[in-house]
Every structure is written in structure tokens, then in C-alpha cells.
Amino acid sequence: MVDAFDWGLLEPAGADAAVVADDRILHAMIELERAHLVAWGGLLGVETTSTLDADLLDREALLRESRQAGVPVVGLAQALRQQGGTLVHQGMTSQDVLDTALMVVSRDALVGARTRLGEAGRRFAALVREHRPTPFAVRTLMQEAETTTLGAVLSGWLDAITSALEVLDAVEFPLQLGGAVGDGEAFARLSGDPDAVAKLRRRIAAAVGLTDPGRAWHTDRSPVLAVTRAAASVCTAGGRIGRDLGLLARDEVVTPLHGGGSSAMPHKKNPVDAVLLVANGLRVSGPLAVVQTASLSYDARPAGEWHAEWQAWRECLRLGAESAALLAHAAEDLVVHIRRAHVDPAKPPRATATVDAALARFERAVEGGDR
Template identity: 30%
Template sequence: MSQLYASLFYQPQVTEIFSDRALVKYMIQAEIALAQAQAEVGVIPVSAAVVIAESADSALAHLDFDSLAVATGLAGNVAIPFVKQFTAFVKTLDEDAARFVHWGATSQDILDTACILQCRDALTQVESLLQQCFEMALTQTQAYRHQVMIGRTWLQQALPITFGHKLARWASAFQRDLERIHSMKSRVLTAQLGGAVGSLASLQQNGSAVVDAYARNLGLSKPSCTWHGERDRIVEIASTVALIMGTLGKMARDWSLMMQTEIAELFEPTGKGRGGSSTMPHKRNPVAAASILAAANRVPVLISSLYQSMVQEHERSLGGWHAEWLAIPEIFQLTAGALTRTLDVLTGMDVRADQMRANLECTSGLIMAEAIMMALAPKMGRMQAHHLVEKACKTAVEQKCHLQTVISELDEVKQYFSSEQIQQIFKPESYLGNIQAQIDAVLQDAAGERK
């Protein structure tokens, strides 16, 4: 990603986790854990594992990244030239220890494990941002739970809701996303160590014991068997992150539509240089929404490549595995960036309550047609009530008057309801159904989650 666009789409901590330098650092971590595990089991000398572990910090500074980049293009993956350079560096410290670097492992073991370590740390960042979005959505839900606005279906005015209800739905989605992350961790954050074809034949009878110690040293789950060719763990991680991205895209779509000039119910936070136009001084553009929606457009394409890459050949694949290296970092970076911008909007959004109220009246009462129909239905039957109110709506539109005026003059209505009762029926606040109960349920679920 160009530095010019990084601040628009990415988040610094997650970007750093997927940097070239960080990837190599994670590979070193995997190599050290491997050596330590093998020393614990007695496969290699303890002295060799100590030297390999002590080389970690200084090795990173001595590796030649330019040479790695060139060699990766020739080798087919970065692990092969990395192991050569890392081994050469360890050799400068202890020639005997260098003999045991990468003992019994294959390139994919180190790269897959490094990828899982990256995902673990990136998930920590994503989860933190998601939790903050969740908490802020709950705060705003409580603040606006009684703020009546129009609900829209098919982009048309439908029935009254409250802004707090919209926020509660967002908060509920955030909570489900948090639960997904929590539930998958033990299943997907799993070490990879299988050797050439997954049999760890190079370690003879010590394979299982080394895998156990290797996973424990890394703080990862131990696999029951090698998963070189079975990529469901990687895809599940990415899919969960992509679901978060889809949730954020839906929210950004909502508030960007609410920012339209003719709607003007909600605005992103203001700031110097934010949301302006190069030609039109009056513009206040939804720049956070634009960034999030662009990411929400991009991530599904990346996810589809991961699903396609699950169809791999035999024990280790050609091409499918490689496609993950392009998709995983981008999915995480775009989602972390979108979470950052969503949190900013949720925290500082500019809510226009007066405009929400004004928009409730722009149809001259037509949005309350269902309310009066349902009030009449027990008196005359639903179909007759529907026909009566539908006709009244057409009259109101033709005469350009308020639906309440037309309804109040109908003898079929006056025999059942007084003018005061009709007036009450036409109040949007009187037709909110169980919205407050739903909000309470979301808040209670959140309270249970915090315990």
C-alpha cells in the first residue's frame, strides 16, 4: 500500500505486524521454538538451542532484506533464503549450533507458524478495536434509545424506529463478532510442524513430542496432525475478520445515506481538512464511510481467493498456499483501518435530532398508515381496514394534505375513534412496537458478556 493511502485505509499497529521485518521476526521466533522443543526432547544438544535462541535479536539486524527479496523470487518462498541467512548468522556465533538450525522442518512449517503468530497478534489488535466499537455503540444506544426517527426499507420511508434501536443492532453485531473471535482461537491458532510431507520422518520416533513442545513454546494449540494441505484454519480466521468488515460496511452505508443533504440526520465528526471538496466549499463529505466502503468492497474479493485456494493438491500445494500471503495481510489491515474509522465516527458523530423529527413528517402522515390500519382491523377486519386506509392515502396524496386529516373525516373511522384517539395513533412514538425491549435485551446481553 502506498504511504499516501495508508492513513486512509490501514491501521499502524496491524500494518507493522504484517511488515517484512515483522514476518522475519516471527520466522525467527518459530525457528527458536523449534530448536528449544527439540532440545527438550533430546533431538539436538541443549547448547545448540541456547545459541540459536540468543541469536534472535542480533540476527534480525544482520539479515540482508534486499537479498532476501531477490532470493525469494527465485526460491518460491521467503523461508528458504531466510533459513540460509539465519543459519549463516548462527554459524558466526557457533559453528556446531548452526548445524541444528531448521532441523527436520520444511519451509511451510516455518511460514505457516509465522502466519499464525501474525494472525494471533493482529487478532489482538482487531479484538481491542472491536471491543471499543462495541462499548461506544452501547453508550450511544443508551443515549439515543428514545430518539425517534424514520425506519427505511428498500430506501423508502417505512415505519418509525429510534436511533437507539439502529445503534443497538450495530452493538449486537459487534458482540457476535467478538464471540466469533473468542470461540475460534483454540481451534485456529495452531502450530504447524510436519516436515516434508507431514510425517516428521526426519525426527523418527520423537516427532509427536517435538510438536507438543514446539506448540507449547509458542503459546499455540497443538495440532492432532499436520495441516499443510488443509487450509480451513487460515480461511476461518480470514472469514471471521471479513465478517467484521461486512458489518462495518453496512454501518458505513447507513450513516453515509443519513448524511445526504436531503436527509441530514447524522454527520461524521468534523475536523480541519476533513470531508471537504476541492471545488465546492459547502461540501461535508462522509470520508470515513468512503474508506470503510472501499475496504468492504475489496475484502470479499480477497476472501474468495482464499476459498478457492482451499482446493489443494495432495500433501502440499502449488500456488494455493502462496495466494494466502497476498490476501491475509490485506484483509487484516483493511479491517483494522475500518474499525479505527468506525470508532472515530461512533465516538464523535453529530446527531441532528431536529432533522430526524422533521423527516418523520415529510410524507404528511403516510408513514402512520399501518398504525391506523392495525387500529381499525379489530373493528372491521384487516382487509377492509387495509382497503379503507389505502384509499385514504391516495386521497391525501392527490389533495396534498395530511393523512390524519383525511382519516379524521371518514365516517367509518369516526364511529370507532375520537379525534383525540386518532391524534394519538398518528404519533410516531405510539407505534414503536417492542423496540425498547429489544434495546434492553442488547444491553443485558452486553452486561452478561462483561461479567
């Protein structure tokens, strides 16, 4: 029995990131191997079975092989060949499998994050409309500055969400398929078809729901950077809103309906969503920096850079998925307490243009993504 190293004890919002768990990555690797087996068999004119079952794997053995080879795919391919025959994994390399699996998981995580961001944005948009005329004294450099409207303040949150949505919508999730050194020659040699890798890439990409990039990107890590930066943009939006939520909760302007408790002060209702959103916004810079640094690749596969990327890539996705879920929950859990602000009767705050622009921009982003 494999003991779980990380079951969420120090990750309070971890349940919202199950989409990037080890089991999901394992299933994504098998999904790729299955799609490759079917496509490869079709290209060779050989009958194959698409039945590759994760439940039949010996996970203890898989971990041992992973430690031995330094990558989990070697042992996985050996085990799957016992189920599906010698054509399993033929022509591919470990990087094809792991990069593609992480792209599948990235797609699922970020599509889910986009849905939750949309939910949060719709709730904030309703509050923006409701509090469009509500006077509110804002601060700059921690000091009270001028009176605007609460709707204008909330429209800033909506803008942050819209920015994250736009980044997410620009991301593509490409298949990785290039063979040992990225040139795809093994597929051509084994099949006798000089266009084998292009044909396989199209078929496999369609099967696993990724885009066909028309190339291998083994040492061009721009697709990974795009995905992780998109996840980080969700964390940034969440952290920015979380800071405001925490400060407004301190002033009892906006508070959570269901706050968190304290082990020493039972009277407290802590703004837990706000705290965790800020924490994730602070944490994401670390793994993002690892991905950025590791992108300075070399040779056909670098010694260490690619390996450093795996957990950092997954951590960015994990934090992005958590932050999107936290935002959606925080938006639904808000209670606004109207407080009087000093207003010059001759100059009532309006901020109409700011509010209208934020609402229109959000609606365009949501509608564009929904289509």
C-alpha cells in the same frame, strides 16, 4: 536498500494495519525459527543459542533468494544458520515457518481488532441507551417506512459488532509443524524419538503463543479459512455500519465531528470513516475468495494454491484491522442531530425489546472475551 513497494499511498487507513506488514511477518518467522531451535536443541540434548537477529539479515539477498526459490523461507533459513548453526530449521519445511508466522500475525491482528470493536461497541451502546426513546423514521427499499426509535436503529449496529465479536472469539490460532510432507518423520529420524514431533509441537506452540493442534494441517486449510473469515466478518460489520453512517450523514442525522475535506469543494465535511468502512467491506470478498479457492489443495503441498494464499490471507487481516480501527474512530466521532419525526401520540415508538436484547448480547460477548 530495499524500496518499499506499498507505503500506503492508496491505503488511507493503512497505518492501522502495521501489525501485518512485511517486517512483522519476517519477525514472526524468526520467532518460530528461534522457538524451534531452542526446543529442538533441548530434545537432542544439544546447547543452542536463541539469538537470531532480523537486523543482521541482508534484505536484498533475501529478496533474491525468495525469487529464486519461490518462497522466502529458503533464503531466510540459510541466513539464520549463519547466526545460529546447523540445527536452525532442521526437520522443518518452508510451510511450517510461513504458515506459523502468518498465524502469529493473525492472532495479533485479530486480538487487536477485537479490542477496537469492543471500544466501538461500548460507544454505540451508550448512544443506544441515550436514544432509546428518540423517535426516528426508518426506510425500507430506500423509502420512508415506519417510525421506530434511533436507539433501535443503533442497536442494529451493536448487533453487527457483537456478531463479529462472537466469530473472533471462536477462532483458534494453531501452530503448523509437520516437516517436509506433514508426517513429522524427519524429527523422529533425526532425534531417535518417535514422539519428537508431538513434543516439539507442544513446546514451540507454548513459546510462540499459539495452540497445539496435535496434527499438521498442511493441506487442510480450515484454520486459514477460519482466520480469514473472521477478519472478513469485521469488514462486513464495518461495511454495514458504514453504509448507514454515510446515508445518515447525507440526511444530516448523524454526522462526523471531524469530516474529511474536498480538493474542489472546501465547504464539505465528508464522512470519511463511513466511506472507508464501506470500501473495505467491498474489498474483502476478493482475497477471501482466493483463500477459499486455494483451500482445494492436493498432494502434500500444491503447486500454486498455497502460494496464492499468502497475500490474500494477509489482505484479509489488513482490511479487518483497518475496519476495526475505523469503527472505533467513527463511533467516537459521531454527532447526533435530533430531528422531529411524526409520532402518533397514542402509539409512541418503543422498540424496548430490540434495544434490551442488543445491549444484553453485546455485554455477554464483551465480558466473555475479556475473561
